[in-house]
Amino acid sequence: MRILSLAGRRLAASIPTLLLILIGIFLLLQFAPGDTVDAMMAQMGGGDAATARELRKFYGLDLSIPLQLGNYLWRLVRFDLGFSSIYGKPVATVILERLPPTLLLMTASLSFAFFAGLVLGVIAARGVNKWPDTLISTLGLIFYATPSFWFGLMAIVVFSVYLQWLPAGGFEDIGAAATGLARTLDIASHLVLPTLTLGLIFLAIYLRIMRASMLEVLNLDFVRTARAKGLDETRIVVRHVLRNALLPMVTLIGLQAGTMLGGSVVVESVFSLPGLGRLAYESVVQRDLNTLLGIVFVSALLVIAVNFLVDLLYARLDPRITAGT
Amino acid sequence: MALSRFEINRRTVLLTSAAIAANVLNPMRAFAQETPRKGGVFNVHYGAEQRQLNPSLQASTGVYIIGGKIQEPLVDLDAAGNPVGVLAESWESTPDGKTITFKLRKGVVWHDGKPFTSEDVAFTALNMWKKILNYGSTLQLFLTAVDTPDPQTAIFRYERPMPLNLLLRALPDLGYISPKHIYETGDIRQNPVNLAPIGTGPFKFNKYERGQYIIADRNDNYWRPNAPYLDRIVWRVITDRAAAAAQLEAGSLHLSPFSGLTISDMARLGKDKRFIVSTKGNEGNARTNTIEFNFRRKELSDIRVRRAIAHAINVPFFIENFLGDFAKLGTGPIPSTSTDFYPGPNTPQYAYDKKKAIALLDEAGLKPAAGGNRLSLRLLPAPWGEDISLWATFIQQSLGEVGIQVEVVRNDGGGFLKQVYDEHAFDLATGWHQYRNDPAVSTTVWYRSGQPKGAPWTNQWGWEDATIDKIIDDAATEVDPVKRKALYADFVTRANTELPIWMPIEQLFVTVISAKARNHSNTPRWASSTWHDLWLAE
Numbered sequence: 001m002r003i004l005s006l007a008g009r010r011l012a013a014s015i016p017t018l019l020l021i022l023i024g025i026f027l028l029l030q031f032a033p034g035d036t037v038d039a040m041m042a043q044m045g046g047g048d049a050a051t052a053r054e055l056r057k058f059y060g061l062d063l064s065i066p067l068q069l070g071n072y073l074w075r076l077v078r079f080d081l082g083f084s085s086i087y088g089k090p091v092a093t094v095i096l097e098r099l100p101p102t103l104l105l106m107t108a109s110l111s112f113a114f115f116a117g118l119v120l121g122v123i124a125a126r127g128v129n130k131w132p133d134t135l136i137s138t139l140g141l142i143f144y145a146t147p148s149f150w151f152g153l154m155a156i157v158v159f160s161v162y163l164q165w166l167p168a169g170g171f172e173d174i175g176a177a178a179t180g181l182a183r184t185l186d187i188a189s190h191l192v193l194p195t196l197t198l199g200l201i202f203l204a205i206y207l208r209i210m211r212a213s214m215l216e217v218l219n220l221d222f223v224r225t226a227r228a229k230g231l232d233e234t235r236i237v238v239r240h241v242l243r244n245a246l247l248p249m250v251t252l253i254g255l256q257a258g259t260m261l262g263g264s265v266v267v268e269s270v271f272s273l274p275g276l277g278r279l280a281y282e283s284v285v286q287r288d289l290n291t292l293l294g295i296v297f298v299s300a301l302l303v304i305a306v307n308f309l310v311d312l313l314y315a316r317l318d319p320r321i322t323a324g325t
Numbered sequence: 326m327a328l329s330r331f332e333i334n335r336r337t338v339l340l341t342s343a344a345i346a347a348n349v350l351n352p353m354r355a356f357a358q359e360t361p362r363k364g365g366v367f368n369v370h371y372g373a374e375q376r377q378l379n380p381s382l383q384a385s386t387g388v389y390i391i392g393g394k395i396q397e398p399l400v401d402l403d404a405a406g407n408p409v410g411v412l413a414e415s416w417e418s419t420p421d422g423k424t425i426t427f428k429l430r431k432g433v434v435w436h437d438g439k440p441f442t443s444e445d446v447a448f449t450a451l452n453m454w455k456k457i458l459n460y461g462s463t464l465q466l467f468l469t470a471v472d473t474p475d476p477q478t479a480i481f482r483y484e485r486p487m488p489l490n491l492l493l494r495a496l497p498d499l500g501y502i503s504p505k506h507i508y509e510t511g512d513i514r515q516n517p518v519n520l521a522p523i524g525t526g527p528f529k530f531n532k533y534e535r536g537q538y539i540i541a542d543r544n545d546n547y548w549r550p551n552a553p554y555l556d557r558i559v560w561r562v563i564t565d566r567a568a569a570a571a572q573l574e575a576g577s578l579h580l581s582p583f584s585g586l587t588i589s590d591m592a593r594l595g596k597d598k599r600f601i602v603s604t605k606g607n608e609g610n611a612r613t614n615t616i617e618f619n620f621r622r623k624e625l626s627d628i629r630v631r632r633a634i635a636h637a638i639n640v641p642f643f644i645e646n647f648l649g650d651f652a653k654l655g656t657g658p659i660p661s662t663s664t665d666f667y668p669g670p671n672t673p674q675y676a677y678d679k680k681k682a683i684a685l686l687d688e689a690g691l692k693p694a695a696g697g698n699r700l701s702l703r704l705l706p707a708p709w710g711e712d713i714s715l716w717a718t719f720i721q722q723s724l725g726e727v728g729i730q731v732e733v734v735r736n737d738g739g740g741f742l743k744q745v746y747d748e749h750a751f752d753l754a755t756g757w758h759q760y761r762n763d764p765a766v767s768t769t770v771w772y773r774s775g776q777p778k779g780a781p782w783t784n785q786w787g788w789e790d791a792t793i794d795k796i797i798d799d800a801a802t803e804v805d806p807v808k809r810k811a812l813y814a815d816f817v818t819r820a821n822t823e824l825p826i827w828m829p830i831e832q833l834f835v836t837v838i839s840a841k842a843r844n845h846s847n848t849p850r851w852a853s854s855t856w857h858d859l860w861l862a863e
Contacts, residue, residue: 033748034739041781042709042738043375044385044459049777051459058514086376087535088520097535149565156571168575169568174538174559269565272572274536278564282374287739 007308014304018297022076025296026069029289035061036085036287043286059085072293081297082290086283091294094279099298101171102275105267106260108191109199110253117203118249121210122237128215136207144204152197152270159193166192169272194271198264202256209252213245220244246317254310258303359843364556365861367842370569370581371560374535377519380501381453384460386583386610386834389498389853391539391560395436396524397855398500399427399446400493402609402762406664406849408493412441412502412525416493422486422804427479433548435504436529446479447471448505452513460766461499464492486802488809494665494763497609497850527553527857536562547857554860570594579839579861582852583610584651588711591835592649599840604651604833606846609762610853611660613828614716617745617754620787620825624691624700625752631824633685634753635675638723640829642677647715648832655831657817658768660760662833662849665806668814673821675829682727691728699728706733707741707756712832717755747779749787758782758828764813769797772820788825 037055056062063071075082081091124136160168167173172187217223218241226236265277276295283291373387380392400416403409410416413427433441450471454461467487472480481487502525507518521530525548528541539560543553561578563569570590572578574597584591595602616634620626644652653661656670691699702724706717714735721731731753736744745754761767770776772793776783796819800812820826836852838845844858845851 032740033736034741034743036739038742038747038781039737039739040376041459042742043373043387044383049780050462051457052779052781054457086374088376088515088517094535149567153567153571156568156575160575161571164575168572168577169563170561170577171537174540174561270568272537272561272563272565272568274534274562278536285737285739 003312006311010304010308014300018300021296021300022293023069023073025293026072026289029284029287029292030065032284032287034287035059036289037061039286072290076297081294084283084288084291084294086286086288086291091290094291095276095294095298098274098276098279101273102261102264102268102277104187104191105194105198105264105273105275106257108195109202110256110260112195112199113202113206114249114253116199117206118210118246120203121207122214122242124207124211125214125218126237128211133211137211140204140207143200146201147266148197148201149266149270151200152193152267155193155197156270166190169270171273190271190273194267194273197270198260198267202260205256206249206252209248210245213248214241217241217245243317247314250310250313250317254307257306258299261299261302359862361554361843361858361860362862363554363860365554366557366559367555367580367856367859367861368578369558369560370572370578370585371539371562372564372566372569372583372585374562378522378530378533378539379503379519381449381503382457382513382519384458384498386853389850390582391541392501392522392524393526393853394528394558394856395522395526395530395541396501396503397526398498399496399502400500401497401854402849404847406608408497411855412446416489418487418489418804420804422488422802423483425481425483425487425489425492427481429477429479430548431477433525434546435506435525436523436544437504437507439504439506440476441502441504441525442476443471443473443479444476445502445505447473448509449501449503450479450481452508453503454499457513458499460495460761463770464495464499464766486804488802488804488806490665490806490809491763491765491801495761495766498761498853499766526855528555528558528855531557538562549857552857553855554858555856558856566590573600573837573839579842580845580852581837583607583834583836584710586835586837588648588651591651591837594837600837601840601842601846602835602837603846604835606836606848606851607834608662609849610759610834611662612757612759612832612834613655613658613660614712614830614832615755615758616720616827616829617751617756618786618788618825618827619749619752619754621749622702622752624689625702626787627689628824629685629689630691630700631827632675633682633689633727634724634729635824635827635829636678636685637682637727637729638720638829639677643716643719644830647719648712648830651835652712652830652832655829657821658758658760658771658826658828659764659813659817660831662831663760663762663764666764666810666813668810668817672814672818675824675827679727686727686729693728697728698730701730701732702752703750704731704733704753704755705741705745705751706735707754708735708737709757713755713757716830720753720755742781746781746783746785749785758826764816765797765801769801769816771826772816773797784825786825788823790819790823790825793819793823 036059037052084091084094087094120136124133127133156168159166167190171190223236223240226240264275265281268275268278280295375387377383378388378392380388380396397411399413400408401411412430414430415428418425429443435441455465455468467484468481469484470482504523507523508516520533527544527547529544531540531542533539541558543556563572566587569581570586573581591602594600618625618631624630640654657672659666661667686699693699704717704720706713717733721733724731744750758771759767770783772784774784774789774794796812796816800809803809803812836846841862843860843862848854
């Protein structure tokens with residue numbers, strides 16, 4: 001019950017922010033030259049003035065901007081995200097269709113980055129300034145400094161073109177209408193490369209943070225006490241150090257959930273995944289205001305939800321932090 | 326060989342255009358002995374998803390590449406570039422050009438089993454081509470009625486003369502038929518069938534997963550005997566060009582049409598035996614790179630300055646070093662692939678001549694200020710392709726050498742069209758002029774005065790010329806093909822003399838296709854055509 005009320009309060013507190021973001025984006029897109037009809041003309045490769053006029057009327061662009069904004073907000077109050085001009089479907093439907101790949105990709109790569117970063121960070125901290133540390137830190141730096149589209153393309157070239165182990169792109173196999181386990185495996189095999197590509201950059205950050213926070217905790221008094229008690233090293237690391245060193249990592253998850261949504265635009269394009277990132281990019285280029293605002297809305301909700309979970313995790317890891325305060 | 330049927334002049338022109346194609350061994354000749362294989366799935370790269378797939382409502386390559394397999398036009402172009410009947414079997418015009426009669430094919434059925442009749446033609450022409458279709462609404466502006474005396478006859482009635490040869494050149498792109506029984510109720514634009522088209526073509530729409538793929542399957546009741554060969558076509562949505570190249574190499578794609586890859590990837594795959602990289606089969610989709618001048622800038626309204634700019638740019642150098650085999654020197658608004666209207670290269674041209682450019686600028690009173698700067702201009706490049714971006718940088722550097730400082734302002738598609746064609750916030754703009762087989766369809770609007778503000782790809786230069794307006798108007802209603810061709814030669818001469826737009830580069834789209842494909846690239850608009858004879862070898 002306490003958790004629910006906390007959740008409720010969290011959500012209520014974020015409503016004004018959400019509203020500001022939505023209005024801000026609406027106005028920002030008004031400053032971008034051209035509207036969705038211009039974008040459509042660009043895509044068609046030609047058209048005449050009469051066609052354009054008809055289309056503007058069709059998309060409701062002949063109304064004044066305050067009126068358009070008012071309409072939008074009024075619809076939002078009624079939980080109606082509006083109609084997407086590029087997809088010809090309600091925005092909610094469009095987003096729901098695109099949400100699963102993004103969520104899957106985000107969860108998979110966050111988990112990968114988190115656990116691989118954790119393990120590598122611990123190894124690096126255990127052998128600080130020796131060769132495993134140097135090797136891991138250098139690798140981390142390389143991952144961090146390399147642009148993800150390049151990683152993605154190289155992964156395709158190596159694993160799909162030359163070795164032919166994994167599919168080069170897409171979310172699932174088109175020909176085989178697989179169901180159940182076969183389909184799950186198929187989707188998983190399509191997601192291996194994107195997950196690694198998106199995860200590697202974040203992995204670097206996690207491993208640096210983990211290494212630093214391990215080193216810090218390892219020097220604390222209670223670790224010395226544990227050692228003095230005669231506990232073996234593995235037990236000290238797992239039972240005593242790790243739990244305390246995890247707090248900054250958990251903070252990072254909350255912060256990066258948002259970044260991952262954005263970072264996935266590149267990865268989704270390279271691997272032709274039908275996700276939210278690409279949808280957002282497309283709706284900016286096509287000036288599809290409703291869809292874009294809808295995505296912002298859903299992404300904001302996602303980030304709020306993740307941060308809420310992170311708060312709960314805090315309390316679990318560190319009993320001094322309680323859910324009530 | 327199909328080529329032996331050509332008349333000599335057409336043959337020379339086509340052979341020249343074939344010469345720009347890189348790495349082509351003629352696929353027809355090499356595989357003439359093989360027996361077509363039935364079956365197979367053909368995977369196609371689809372770069373930019375459209376808002377709809379019905380080619381009677383939207384004329385663009387992104388729609389033809391899919392809708393053109395599912396729906397069919399009245400006429401298409403054959404291998405020699407001549408009109409050939411698809412849903413129409415024959416046509417004739419009255420001498421005054423105001424009545425054009427089409428005899429339609431018998432025994433054609435829609436994918437849902439209903440028969441195809443002249444009612445469908447009349448409905449599509451009046452409600453789609455005339456009202457909604459881009460370019461179509463201009464072409465059919467004076468269409469007043471379509472009579473349907475019997476199910477196999479459609480009589481088009483025009484208020485002003487419609488040259489038969491103009492209509493036949495335009496119809497392959499602007500003459501797709503939609504089923505009346507599906508569209509007659511409700512708003513045509515919002516009909517869900519727009520994204521799940523029903524046609525008469527060799528492939529039936531099966532499924533569209535937005536952002537992923539579109540599938541069409543073999544139509545077993547197709548009217549051409551023994552066609553099509555393929556079981557299925559899958560269009561895969563891949564927005565990243567480099568990723569598409571990788572998928573071709575991985576074997577998950579067979580075709581990337583309409584220059585869908587980066588220039589460097591196309592050149593690289595051209596050396597790979599598994600692929601054929603060629604401009605062949607795209608002769609009907611020629612485009613020219615432009616420099617568009619804004620006459621509202623006082624300096625640019627001076628013809629000497631426009632000519633100086635043209636003389637200052639070394640186009641052959643640019644083509645050789647940046648575009649390679651996929652482009653050639655252009656000679657004006659009508660490209661050399663247009664066998665019916667190309668006036669030859671002897672219209673006024675502007676060869677690279679830096680001294681002359683400087684002399685012209687001096688003559689125009691634009692003396693260099695301290696630092697050598699004579700004039701500062703804003704150049705807006707369109708974001709359609711890599712070549713435009715390179716071309717913009719090349720213009721900037723070339724003009725810098727004669728003392729014209731150029732600021733390149735880059736926008737996305739919507740922004741570019743708005744700023745250039747509506748707000749006129751440019752000095753120079755550069756993009757593509759896409760030629761659609763007849764100057765009256767695609768080209769004269771770039772020159773004719775009186776275009777409404779905001780209409781993209783039209784004369785928004787603040788330039789008006791009574792001579793060219795008259796030529797354009799006369800040619801649009803001239804029913805005699807010989808006189809029409811002569812008028813368009815005058816048009817090109819006048820356009821190149823006054824130079825409101827300069828079109829110095831000519832390009833065809835590049836097709837990258839698996840060497841296993843047969844019967845491909847065999848018509849001038851092959852990628853847009855029905856693919857009823859396309860097959861895949863083992």
